[in-house]
Each structure stands twice: as structure tokens, then as C-alpha cells.
Amino acid sequence: GQQLNQSPQSMFIQEGEDVSMNCTSSSIFNTWLWYKQDPGEGPVLLIALYKAGELTSNGRLTAQFGITRKDSFLNISASIPSDVGIYFCAGPNSNSGYALNFGKGTSLLVTP
Amino acid sequence: DTEVTQTPKHLVMGMTNKKSLKCEQHMGHRAMYWYKQKAKKPPELMFVYSYEKLSINESVPSRFSPECPNSSLLNLHLHALQPEDSALYLCASSRDGTGEDTGELFFGEGSRLTVL
Numbered sequence: 001g002q003q004l005n006q007s008p009q010s011m012f013i014q015e016g017e018d019v020s021m022n023c024t025s026s027s028i029f030n031t032w033l034w035y036k037q038d039p040g041e042g043p044v045l046l047i048a049l050y051k052a053g054e055l056t057s058n059g060r061l062t063a064q065f066g067i068t069r070k071d072s073f074l075n076i077s078a079s080i081p082s083d084v085g086i087y088f089c090a091g092p093n094s095n096s097g098y099a100l101n102f103g104k105g106t107s108l109l110v111t112p
Numbered sequence: 113d114t115e116v117t118q119t120p121k122h123l124v125m126g127m128t129n130k131k132s133l134k135c136e137q138h139m140g141h142r143a144m145y146w147y148k149q150k151a152k153k154p155p156e157l158m159f160v161y162s163y164e165k166l167s168i169n170e171s172v173p174s175r176f177s178p179e180c181p182n183s184s185l186l187n188l189h190l191h192a193l194q195p196e197d198s199a200l201y202l203c204a205s206s207r208d209g210t211g212e213d214t215g216e217l218f219f220g221e222g223s224r225l226t227v228l
Contacts, residue, residue, distance in 0.1 A: 031215035032196055040203050042116075043155065050214075092215040096168050099145055099209070100217050102154035111174035 002027040006103030011051050013079055014111050021106040022073040022075070023089035028074050031098065032072040033090045043088060079110050115139050118203050118220035126228050127193060133223045134184040135203030144186040145207025146178060147202040147219065155202055160197050161186060162209035193227045 008025045023032070031050055035043035048059050049065035049072060052085060056063055062075045076083055086107050090100040116137045125131050135144065143162045149157035160168035161180040175197075177189040186203055204217040 033217075034216065035219075040200075040222070040224070041198075042118075042221045045218065047214060048214065048216050057161075090217075091214070096157055096170065098162065098206075098213055098215060099157045099160050099168060100155075100215065101157075105154055107152075107153075 002029070002095070002101050003102035004089055004091060004101055006089050006106055008106055010107040010109070011103065012109045012111070017079055019076040019079055019083070019108060020073060021069065021087060023103050024071040025091065026070070027108060028069045030069070031089035031092055032063075032069075034061075034063050034072070034074045035088045035090060037086045037088065037105075039085075046087075051066075062104065077107075079108075081110050081112055084108055084110050116203055116205055116220035117217050118201075118223050120223060121221065122224045124178070124220060124226045124228065125190065127191065127195070129193075130188075130191045131145075132188070132190065133188040133201055133203075133225070135188075135220055137183055137203075137205040139205060139218065141205035141207055141211065142183055142217075143206045144180060145204040145209075146186070146188055146205070147204065149200045149202055149222070159188075160209055167209065190225075193225075195227050198226045 002006040010093040034046045037043040053067045054065045060077045085107045092098040093101045149155045169176045179187040190210040200222040202222045203220045207213045
């Protein structure tokens with residue numbers, strides 16, 4: 001299947017630090033997406049990547065689509081307390097109507 | 113604010129009850145999805161509708177019955193659920209759910225279901 005392996009599972013950092021998390025897969029994905037989920041809420045799309053090697057920024061967030069289309073990373077610079085949440089990588093599964101498969105998530109805690 | 117609206121936000125039901133979860137989107141999307149999410153786990157796909165037709169059922173038990181009355185609405189009918197069905201149920205939509213789709217799903221805030 002099109003499994004996504006996300007790491008680290010959790011991170012506990014101080015405000016102002018930079019954060020990096022990544023996702024790998026044994027399958028090629030044509031699109032790679034990063035979502036953030038706050039407790040009790042639905043996932044919110046942060047960044048969408050469409051081309052191998054693509055580097056895209058959204059404010060303090062930067063994500064890159066690996067050249068082999070089997071991996072991606074998400075960086076958060078100068079973290080702030082509202083960055084707390086669970087970050088998921090996701091890719092469309094052609095075997096499931098192009099619905100998204102999700103990685104297991106990275107739980108981020110930021111202390112002031 | 114999300115453009116996918118889910119009601120109710122919270123639902124508590126007994127195992128013999130019949131209830132429904134509702135979802136609405138006005139983005140002109142032609143694909144809609146139900147996901148189930150347990151605590152500290154990623155969302156898991158349940159159903160996909162594309163152009164109002166059920167295209168994917170991920171081997172979901174028949175006590176969950178989806179319905180897509182039109183392209184803007186998606187329901188999930190619940191009957192004879194078990195306590196282990198307690199979870200956050202997420203609705204999402206995307207352009208059309210085909211290979212031409214961007215793959216970007218837009219999620220509602222979810223319905224928190226508790227089965228007693």
C-alpha cells in the first residue's frame with residue numbers, strides 16, 4: 001500500500017526554536033500535502049506540493065517535495081506557542097479514489 | 113473559518129439509537145469524504161463520493177450508511193453502533209476526486225461521537 005512514514009512522532013521545543021519534520025514513502029506520490037490539526041478541530045491545509053524538488057513557503061513554514069517524489073520535509077522557523085498541534089503529511093491514494101493517506105503525525109509542543 | 117460545515121459538533125448516543133451526521137460545503141466541489149479519527153491517530157478513510165455517486169467504501173460496517181443527496185450535502189446515518197465507534201468523524205471535500213483533482217482536501221471541524 002501507499003504508506004507514509006512520518007518522523008519524529010513528537011517534539012517538545014522552546015519558543016523561538018526552529019522545527020523540522022519529514023515524511024517518507026516506498027511509493028511515488030504526485031502530490032504531497034502538509035496539514036495541521038488543533039485539538040478537537042479538523043485538519044487544516046498548510047502547504048501543497050506538486051512538483052518533484054519543489055520548495056514552497058507559507059509564512060514561517062517551508063516544505064519541500066523530494067526529487068524522487070518519495071519524501072518531503074516541513075520546517076517551521078522561530079516557533080511560537082500557537083504552533084502547538086499535530087502535523088500530518090498526506091498524499092493521494094490512487095487505489096482509494098485519490099483520497100488522502102495520512103502519515104501518523106508529529107505532535108509539537110512549544111513552551112514559552 | 114472552514115467552508116465545510118459539520119453538524120452536530122458533539123453527539124452522544126446509545127447502541128440502539130439511530131442518528132445522523134451532516135456535512136455541507138459550498139465550494140462547488142464534486143467529491144466528498146467521510147473520515148474517522150481516533151484519539152492520537154491519523155484520519156482513516158471511510159467513504160468517498162464523486163459526482164454524487166459512492167466511489168469508495170473502505171470496508172466500513174453496514175451500521176454506517178452514507179448518503180449524498182446532492183453535490184453540496186453529505187450525510188452519515190448511524191444505527192446500532194458500538195462503543196468502539198466513538199471517535200471524531202470528519203467530512204471533507206475536494207474538486208472532483210478524480211485523477212485530475214489537485215488532491216487538496218478541505219475538512220470540516222468534525223463531529224465528536226460518543227457511543228454509550
